[in-house]
Amino acid sequence: MRIFYADQFVLPLPAGHRFPMPKYSALRERVAAVAADRMRVADAASDADLLRVHDAAYVRQVVDGALDAQAMRRIGFPWSQAMVERSRRSAGATIAACRSALESGCGVNLAGGTHHAHAGFGEGFCVFNDAAIAARAMQAEGRAGRVLVLDLDVHQGDGTAAIFAGDDSVFTCSMHGRANFPFRKSASDLDIELDDGTADAPYLAALRVALPRALDRAHPDLVIYLAGADPFEGDRLGRLKVSKRGLAQRDGLVLDLCRHAGIGVAVTMAGGYARRIEDCVDIHFTTVQTAAQMLAR
Ligand SMILES: [Zn+2]
Numbered sequence: 001m002r003i004f005y006a007d008q009f010v011l012p013l014p015a016g017h018r019f020p021m022p023k024y025s026a027l028r029e030r031v032a033a034v035a036a037d038r039m040r041v042a043d044a045a046s047d048a049d050l051l052r053v054h055d056a057a058y059v060r061q062v063v064d065g066a067l068d069a070q071a072m073r074r075i076g077f078p079w080s081q082a083m084v085e086r087s088r089r090s091a092g093a094t095i096a097a098c099r100s101a102l103e104s105g106c107g108v109n110l111a112g113g114t115h116h117a118h119a120g121f122g123e124g125f126c127v128f129n130d131a132a133i134a135a136r137a138m139q140a141e142g143r144a145g146r147v148l149v150l151d152l153d154v155h156q157g158d159g160t161a162a163i164f165a166g167d168d169s170v171f172t173c174s175m176h177g178r179a180n181f182p183f184r185k186s187a188s189d190l191d192i193e194l195d196d197g198t199a200d201a202p203y204l205a206a207l208r209v210a211l212p213r214a215l216d217r218a219h220p221d222l223v224i225y226l227a228g229a230d231p232f233e234g235d236r237l238g239r240l241k242v243s244k245r246g247l248a249q250r251d252g253l254v255l256d257l258c259r260h261a262g263i264g265v266a267v268t269m270a271g272g273y274a275r276r277i278e279d280c281v282d283i284h285f286t287t288v289q290t291a292a293q294m295l296a297r
Contacts, residue, residue: 113270153228171218200246229272
């Protein structure tokens with residue numbers, strides 16, 4: 001199992017911006033203390049990688065800094081060359097995590113999960129859709145025919161759902177807060193909408209129903225798992241009330257099922273906006289630790 005990181009490619013943000021940039025370096029340091037030998041920096045996603053998913057005009061405008069003010073507001077970051085590189089690196093790390101998953105059973109990206117990026121526009125802190133880019137890359141490399149994108153971030157994976165609408169080779173499953181962003185959702189192949197305040201027991205019960213259904217319908221060669229930390233009860237943006245223990249059980253359920261089915265899983269961190277940044281780091285670290293314990297070879 002290899003673990004890929006990209007936090008040295010920092011996205012410059014104005015003071016007070018709510019995107020939690022420091023969580024990535026804190027998470028990498030925490031993982032490095034126990035698994036430094038497994039950690040790598042992945043190559044940046046190439047234009048060819050991006051163009052399997054994104055419109056050529058959009059990619060050009062992102063790279064050249066030519067998106068208009070409205071398109072940049074929708075993304076929520078100020079444009080910079082570093083933003084482009086960071087976005088390419090994060091997608092590249094998910095591609096690399098998928099290769100690791102197919103070779104060894106598991107791969108991890110300590111970033112990624114930018115699921116609000118659509119083919120022709122970015123949204124909600126998402127420039128390029130790393131899971132979609134990685135799924136397409138594995139298909140192009142002949143490593144995987146069928147892919148399941150399992151999105152357990154508290155926000156619906158609308159970009160991923162729209163990108164793969166009508167494509168039977170990639171199954172999209174999203175379990176998320178009904179009242180959370182995005183307010184206009186795209187239809188995934190399987191959506192599970194949870195009410196505000198959903199706590200551990202109903203959350204895990206819904207997952208126990210959804211997981212086998214998704215695997216059954218998807219028949220995947222590879223699972224890309226978005227292990228969002230934002231269903232957490234202490235999250236500023238999420239509307240669910242899942243505890244750290246509940247999120248650890250969630251990770252265990254997902255990874256155990258993949259292990260039993262003999263399907264490689266690429267894990268990405270996705271969102272996490274806890275009031276205390278250490279809580280996000282704890283949750284993401286537990287995900288990585290669970291993957292290492294259950295799947296590491
Ligand atoms: Zn989220």
